[in-house]
Amino acid sequence: MNLASLLSKDRVNLSLKPGKKDDVIKDLVYSIKKGTDAEVIVSTLLKREELGSTGIGKGIAIPHCRSLVVEKLEIAVGRTSKPISFNSIDKKPVSLIFLIIAPPQDPGNQYLITLGKIVQIAKEITKKNLIQQAKTPEEFIALINDIEKGLTKRK
């Protein structure tokens, strides 16, 4: 499945309020779910972060988990104006965050495939220094699409 097709412009926030890691994760979750469902997701994501930061380095983080409360793979993207501390593997702050929530029942293991794909795309974004490139959500989705096509051609 094409990653760009899983993104929607209302889930791409390029002016996400910088803050503490937990608050930024919470803001992104609330763009997907509200109320107690959102609380369950936030709690699971923070437990996942305790296992080891999902900050993969060079300014990008990919918090992720499965949750009973979602019925399909949900992705939200946030970019903060100022980098925030995320305890990343390279200890550098983060400004681009891909948040992924998957349902527990997941035919074809779409979740792990998508997660792997986002890691690859994130590495391309950092390699080509593209974190600040997109000015609008539409541009961001187009950028992801271009990178994904490039990666597919290389295979």
Next chain:
Amino acid sequence: MQDVIEMHLKLLFDLDNLIADMEEPSYKKIGFKIEDEASLELIRKRNQLLKKLPQELAQRYEILKKRYRQAIAPVESEFCLGCFQKLPTELLTRSKDIITCPNCGRILYWREKS
């Protein structure tokens, strides 16, 4: 009280899926670093959460988890997504009680409409 139990159940289920994913070879291949000590702490937290459930429900959850790996199944379009059997009409209205699938025995979960 029922809402609190449901919240604990949902969290427990999500943590169990998190633990299962960490052990998946395809997850490990992606390359996220997992701290061993934190993994043990997660299992401790999961066990604490289990103790917060009424004893009978906790036991049932553990038996179902052992049998199916996932003890809870969402309900979608009148079907249990655990065994894909159509549910009897009397079960189709979301209830405040904890309900199990009459076919497979999994604990049923009705998602909130967003």
